[in-house]
Amino acid sequence: MQLKSLRLLVAVAETGSFGAAAKRLHTVQSNVTTHIKKLEEELGVQLIHRAGRVRPTSAGLALVEYAERMLSAHDEAVSLFKGQEKACGRLRIGAMETTTALRLPTILAAYHAAQPDVDIQIKTGPTAELVELLLNGQVDCVFVAGRLEHGRYHSLKAFSEQLVLVGSTPMTKMPSSQALLTSAFLAFRQGCSYRQRIELMLASQGVNAGRIFEFGSLDAMLGCVAAGMGYTVLPRGTVEAHQHRFGIHTLALPTSIANIDTYFVAPEPETWTPALASFAETLRDAVVVNEPQLTAS
Amino acid sequence: MQLKSLRLLVAVAETGSFGAAAKRLHTVQSNVTTHIKKLEEELGVQLIHRAGRVRPTSAGLALVEYAERMLSAHDEAVSLFKGQEKACGRLRIGAMETTTALRLPTILAAYHAAQPDVDIQIKTGPTAELVELLLNGQVDCVFVAGRLEHGRYHSLKAFSEQLVLVGSTPMTKMPSSQALLTSAFLAFRQGCSYRQRIELMLASQGVNAGRIFEFGSLDAMLGCVAAGMGYTVLPRGTVEAHQHRFGIHTLALPTSIANIDTYFVAPEPETWTPALASFAETLRDAVVVNEPQLTAS
DNA sequence: TCAGGTTATCTATAAACAAGATAGTAGCGA
DNA sequence: TCGCTACTATCTTGTTTATAGATAACCTGA
Known part of the structure; x- marks a missing residue:
């Protein structure tokens, strides 16, 4: 038949x-x-x-x-x-909690305006988990910290973030090793690249990672920092967006530790649905506006 | 593709x-x-x-x-x-009100037991209307009074009915011409073959068809006859099935007028879905049991 | 019965398909 | 780094299938 x-x-x-x-x-x-x-x-x-x-x-x-x-x-x-012009179907995006909160809303709004017929699904998680999802084909693209070395994947530097130390009291300089040792650190669950930075930072201060509490959501984490539970490390933009809601204070970190790039990673463009291709285009436009020196690979 | x-x-x-x-x-x-x-x-x-x-x-x-x-x-x-053994899909049957009430229940029950996966749809109406439905392909088969002369259709004599005169009082002989003239007659709407018999019967008594009230349902009609509204003509079996519910009485009619055959009509067997083929088989079995002298054409 | 329109059949050409043999490639382990 | 293995891509051949056009058969309505 x-x-x-x-x-x-x-x-x-x-x-x-x-x-x-x-x-x-x-x-x-x-x-x-x-x-x-x-x-x-x-x-x-x-x-x-x-x-x-x-x-x-x-x-x-x-x-x-x-x-x-x-x-x-x-x-x-x-x-x-x-389908000419209008894409349709489904777009499954994986993104880190911080990216989802800080960067995605603008981009998704622009994308949804351009492609109203695409169903958007967001999965949040730490970088390692997202890479796994992408490799398994459970999402169409991800926003992760660092480019994916695995060949046959398309990486685009999407955002540059400045990590800052976040605490409940105003800070003018790095807390003493002693203060760091006795404080708790709050981080996303295992696999989050920001968490690695925390450990890196502690090491640079000659301190071994002490107690690290794991959180699943940004709000919960900031709430606990504000309550004096300890420190965390987050992108400056993320913190600033929430600063009016929580009593939190930031301290800039050394450049070598602070700079962290978020990449958009997806399989090769030949495998893209029109929905994904159009999303990549929306993203590229948004990135160019913010920082013209974008890098694709 | x-x-x-x-x-x-x-x-x-x-x-x-x-x-x-x-x-x-x-x-x-x-x-x-x-x-x-x-x-x-x-x-x-x-x-x-x-x-x-x-x-x-x-x-x-x-x-x-x-x-x-x-x-x-x-x-x-x-x-x-x-599908082997079990038919599925849909079966649209057209039948006269009287057939639906008197004859179909048994057959449909047997059919449904044999083919539980077939959705059965019944449309009731007078013969002329049913033939129209069949010709338009809006039903798969019909039960009508008289075989369909139109070629390329399969007819099977399904039931033989004896029409009786139905009134609200006991009758031992045909009401007088005078009585018939002053009485109303109740019949199904235009196109019902039984209605033609009423007119035929009246003509044989030398009476022109007087007032004929049209009904859409059997129950309403019998109720009105019982209330003394007038006479009607129906198959004996149909009346007997309802006699305990209504105060109605019957009188046999002359054979030439009384005998009426109900035929099962469907397009050629080559066009039958398994659901319909199986229904025809169920019907044939039921007919053989009741009256072995069946006629197919 | 005839005319007009409609479907079935036939045929030659072109295209598509299936299977097998073979070549190329990635991943794995020594 | 070198094979080894398992896999996919390509090529070839014979066969099947699809297509368009011409023609025959058919039905319906006048």
Whole structure:
């Protein structure tokens, strides 16, 4: 059973004529006859009343209903890839908690305005987890800290963040090693690249990582820092966006530790759905506006 | 885009290998490559990651979802015709009010027990209307009074009914012409063959059809007869089935007027869905039990 | 019965397909 | 780094299938 034959069957049922069906689908009447006949032989049922008025039999009518389901699914699938201008379908994005909170809203708003027919799904998690999701094909693209060395993946430097130390009291210089040792550190769960930076920072101060509490959400973490539970390390922009809600204070970190780049990573562009391609374009536009010195690889 | 290619795509996505997909669908690996490649060219997107693990790209995953919709519709359609033993789908039956009330329940119960997966739809109406429905393909088969002369239709004498005169008082002989003239007659709406019999009966008594009230339902009609509104003519069996609920009385009519045959009419058997074929069989069995002298044409 | 329109059949050409053989490639382990 | 293995891509060949056009058969309505 071929989609071509079913399309002809539907056309015959609708036009009530083999010739008209042939014309509609740009072929000749003899081919319509052949296709219908083949369908009938395949199913062992007469599908079309030929004598007098040409119209579908009960069996034909029943098949037409299924044919319409198949054809509409087919046409929808085709429009997923060949839809002109407007993309449709689904876009699954993986992003770090901080990126989701700070950077994505603007971009998603712009994207949704451009492509209202795309269903957007966001999964948040630490870098390592996101890379895993991408490798498993459970998301279409991710925003992670650092480019993915794995070949056959497309990386685009999306955002540059400045990490700052966040505490509950104003700071003018780095807390003493003693203060750091006795304080707790709050970080995202295992795998978050920011957490590595915390450990790096502590090491640079000659302090071994002490107690590190793990959090799943940004709000919870900042709330706890504000409550004096300890320190954390976050992008400056993220903190500033929330500073009016929490009683928190920041301290700049040394450049070598502070600078952290967020990359947009996705499989090769040849594998992109129009929805993803369009998202990458939206992202590129947004990045160019913010910092013209973008790097693709 | 062919169903065959989509089936291969799904198999590749599920097995994670071209060779395994080929084996599953009883073909060779080179054909799988060709089909997938053709799909990719057609859609302008890479569907399968070939390097390392063979797995679908985001685009491939999206297409697989549509493919599954198409294929399941296809398989369902095939099982509609090729399903062994159990028929499925839909059966649209047209029947007269009296047949529906008196004869169908038994048959439908037997049919439903045999074919539980068939959705049954009943449309009731007078003979002329039912024939119209059948000719238009809006029902799959009908029960009507009299065989359909139109060629290319399959007729089977299903039931023989004895029409009786129904009134609100006990009758031992035909009411007088005078009584008939001053009485109202209750009948189904225009097109009901029983109504023609009423007029025939009145004519045989030398009376012109007087007031005839039209009803849409049997219950309403019998209720009105019981209330003394007038006479009606109905199959004996139908009346007997309802006699305990209404205060009504019957009088046998002359054989020439009384005998009326109900036929099962459907298009040619070649056009039957398994659901309809199975129904015809159930009916034939039921008819043989009741009156072995059945006639098919 | 005839005319007009419609479907079925036939045929030659072109295209598509399936299977097998072979070449190329990535990943793995020594 | 070097094979080894398992996999996909490509090429070839014979066969099947699709297409368009011409023609025959058919039905319907006048």
